[in-house]
Amino acid sequence: MHEGVWLTVLGLFGLMTISVLVLPLSRKIKMPYTVLLALLGIIIGLADNWLGISQSDTGIVSEFFSSFDSFELTSGIIFFIFLPVLIFEASLAIDVRKLLSDIRPILFLAVIGLFISTFLIGGAVYTVSGMGFVVCLLLGAILSATDPVAVVAIFKDLGAPKRLAILVEGESLFNDATAIVLFTILAAMVAGTAQADLGTGALQFIKVFLGGIVVGFLMARVFSWVIGKVGGIALVEVSLTIALAFLAFLIAEHYLHVSGVMAVVTSALVIGSHGRTSVSGHGWELLEETGKP
Structure with a gap:
């Protein structure tokens, strides 16, 4: 077997084994996974x-550590795969009804709050850096x-109100998309590939942000219709739902x-609300279990 191939396989599945075994340990010591x-x-x-x-001669152990060099983790892999x-x-995983009931403060924190934070940080750096x-x-x-992740885990440990967790989780989703x-x-x-004009940038932001919402909504409705026609086969339902994300x-x-992140967020929210009537009970349980660590 080609050396690069087996080293990659060793590293990938070795890390997968370790990461899976860490889950019961995290539950035992009560630390976030x-x-x-x-x-x-x-x-x-x-x-x-x-x-x-990795430089020692300890057989599979040294080869396992040296296998990390064969991983080429590019920004494209993170952006389009993970x-x-x-x-x-x-x-x-978010309760869509509760999210929609608090959508105003969530969007205010995620969009307006992010713009305020961006300008405050940018202004502070500008005054001292000369950039x-x-x-x-x-x-x-x-x-x-x-x-x-860490904040919600602390909320759960402290028994904080569910609404507070919804606000934080919802804000984070739209915050990431906005950022x-x-x-x-x-x-x-x-x-230099776009005009350095704040007005033009604002219009571009609105176009990209809202465009992602439209794409995600339309694709989710189409996939919901297709899922409803597959006869309740859980494997097909889960596979189609995962394919929808990508x-x-x-x-x-x-x-x-347009915004791929907003398309994914919107499609997931649509599946989480309207899609529940299309996905069978077993399919939904399998989908939830697939997403859990």
Whole structure:
């Protein structure tokens, strides 16, 4: 077997085995699964750097550590492979009715709040750095994106009101979408492929943001109709739902040049509400179980 192939297989499935075994450990010690995974990744990386395990002659252990060099984790892989399914799962898990009942404060925090944060951070950096204002706004957009995983886990431990968790999770979903759209527009301005004009940028933002919502809604309704015609076969229902996440993102982002993240969020919310009448009970249970760590 080609060396590069078996090293990649060893590393991929070795890490998969470790990550799966970490789940029962996280439940036993009552630590968030994602936090424990991150700590384990840091430990593995530091162990190799300090002890030079990948350079030693310890058989499968050294080959396992050296296999990490065969992984080429590019921005494209993260953007088109990991991001759609993560966003889709998070959106699907939200109670749509409760989300819609609090949609005004959620959108205010996610959109207006992100713009305020971006301009505050960008303005502060601009006053002390001497860099261009658009570049500083770009940094502000990067730093303004939020991740609710640790916060929601703390809420659950403390028994915080469910509405508070819905606000944080919903804000995070739309916040991520807003941050990515804003970052893309500002990056194009910095690169010179778009006009460095805030008015033009605002119109482009509205077009990309709303366009993603329309694409996600239409694709989800089509997939809901197709799923309703497959005769309650759970495997087909789950496969089509997962395919929707990637296709909505790809078509919106690559072909229509609108927000792929908003398309995924919207499609998941539609499936989570209207799609429940199309997906069978067993299919929905399997879909929820697939998304759980």
